[in-house]
Amino acid sequence: MQDEMPGFFPGRPGGEHDEPLLDMILERRPIPPGAPPEIHGLARMLAAVAGPAEPGDLVGQAAAQAAFTRLASRPGTSSAALRSARRSLPERPARGRLPLAVALVAAAAGLGSTAAAYAAVLPSPIQHFAHVAFGAPPPPHDLALRVSPVTSSPAPTPSELSTSAPARRQPAASSDPVSDKARSGGFHLRKGNGAGPGDAICATVQVAGQNHGLTVGHSQGPAQPSPAPNQGKPGSDQGHDGSGQAQATVPPSFPPGLLSLPATACPDGTTPVKATDAPGQ
Amino acid sequence: MIGGVFGVTLAGARDGDEAAFARIFRDLQPALLRYLRVIATDPEDVAGETWVQVVAGLRRFRGEEQDFRAWLFTIARNRAADAGRSRARRPAVPLDMTEAAQQLTTPDAADQALEAVSTQATVALIKSLPPDQAEIIMLRVVVGLDTGDVARIVGKSPGAVRVAAHRGLRRLARQVAQAGVTL
Numbered sequence A: 001m002q003d004e005m006p007g008f009f010p011g012r013p014g015g016e017h018d019e020p021l022l023d024m025i026l027e028r029r030p031i032p033p034g035a036p037p038e039i040h041g042l043a044r045m046l047a048a049v050a051g052p053a054e055p056g057d058l059v060g061q062a063a064a065q066a067a068f069t070r071l072a073s074r075p076g077t078s079s080a081a082l083r084s085a086r087r088s089l090p091e092r093p094a095r096g097r098l099p100l101a102v103a104l105v106a107a108a109a110g111l112g113s114t115a116a117a118y119a120a121v122l123p124s125p126i127q128h129f130a131h132v133a134f135g136a137p138p139p140p141h142d143l144a145l146r147v148s149p150v151t152s153s154p155a156p157t158p159s160e161l162s163t164s165a166p167a168r169r170q171p172a173a174s175s176d177p178v179s180d181k182a183r184s185g186g187f188h189l190r191k192g193n194g195a196g197p198g199d200a201i202c203a204t205v206q207v208a209g210q211n212h213g214l215t216v217g218h219s220q221g222p223a224q225p226s227p228a229p230n231q232g233k234p235g236s237d238q239g240h241d242g243s244g245q246a247q248a249t250v251p252p253s254f255p256p257g258l259l260s261l262p263a264t265a266c267p268d269g270t271t272p273v274k275a276t277d278a279p280g281q
Numbered sequence B: 001m002i003g004g005v006f007g008v009t010l011a012g013a014r015d016g017d018e019a020a021f022a023r024i025f026r027d028l029q030p031a032l033l034r035y036l037r038v039i040a041t042d043p044e045d046v047a048g049e050t051w052v053q054v055v056a057g058l059r060r061f062r063g064e065e066q067d068f069r070a071w072l073f074t075i076a077r078n079r080a081a082d083a084g085r086s087r088a089r090r091p092a093v094p095l096d097m098t099e100a101a102q103q104l105t106t107p108d109a110a111d112q113a114l115e116a117v118s119t120q121a122t123v124a125l126i127k128s129l130p131p132d133q134a135e136i137i138m139l140r141v142v143v144g145l146d147t148g149d150v151a152r153i154v155g156k157s158p159g160a161v162r163v164a165a166h167r168g169l170r171r172l173a174r175q176v177a178q179a180g181v182t183l
Helices: A014-024 A037-049 A061-072 A079-118 A124-134 A142-151 A164-169 A175-184 B001-012 B018-039 B043-056 B065-086 B098-105 B107-115 B121-125 B131-143 B147-154 B156-179
Strands: A187-190 A198-206 A271-274
Touching: A014 A037, A014 B131, A014 B156, A037 B131, A037 B156, A061 B018, A061 B043, A079 A124, B001 B018, B001 B043, B001 B065, B001 B121, B018 B043, B018 B065, B018 B121, B018 B131, B043 B065, B065 B131, B065 B147, B121 B131, B121 B156, B131 B147, B147 B156
Parallel strands: none
Antiparallel strands: A187 A198, A198 A271
């Protein structure tokens, strides 16, 4: 009982007055010289127990070291293996994903280019290539030549453009895919050698259903009447050079001086037209 | 105590540095064995199991040196409890509680103790205390844990730990006084 409640037995060893000394022992602090000798003896004994290792205290080090070596070198547990695994993780999928990524980028680029081609927003040479390759709209440069007479006409529509006559009139140019394509669209263009965007071009434009107006250029060969259904007056579609071929007909409302023709002639005898001279350019 | 380089040493041990692990082992193994000699009947085996578990969880440990000590001795206490349960079926050998005291109370033993009080004798003297007091004194004085860490390890409040430590020290002081040990 006196051990359990030492403070209630003043004067006996172990009273409350020794608590600071006991705390000093617990905290390994030096004991003051005036403390009881048993406190000094106890402090020295406990300090010896808490002291450095003695022979026999390190028993089991070899076993623990072996366990450490075994566990540290186990695959998947060593940090070196973990680092290696972490490094290789992003590399392995990258090798497999690279072709897929390239394919996706190529597909996206192709789709985008196609969409841009059909939207007619590509640069003129590329748009022209797209027009030739897969039927995208021609570049504005070409459209201006084709549309300009039509926009001034009250009646014609793209379906009214004749396609048969130029094909028959230009058999020698059938090997030229550009000419063929333009021809199939009812629009015949033959560019001179080295012709630039602003250079004169030889154009054969025919607007069906119009028997009055201006003939732009012509092709060599026999005269072929236009199959336009309302071609009422024979000979009225003759060109200005008197070849008797009517490739482009401008309605009476079209201003005669708007589509000016230069004096130089194309190699095949047609009259070149300045692209920049066309309306809308 | 390893001190300021404990963090570097622990990081080295985590990376597989055997020298770093050996330094940690040599610093803690003496206190571990002495602690286990007080609370366990087979301290060397329990110490070995403790280190295996420490090695297995070394990379998951986060904390300072004092935290590492508390973690290590928590593992040791649990392993000692497991070992004690596994031996519960065996016939218990009664512990001669007076053996350590006799080494100090007999005049010849006292004289010998005056000359060289061995660590083992002191551990045996502490072991003669009630188990909770002996364990708390070992954790507080020998291992160097503070009251809060000891309270968490033994599952008592800090106040109860302090009271138990004071009672154990008073009992030891009385035995020392009775033996006439004045170092």
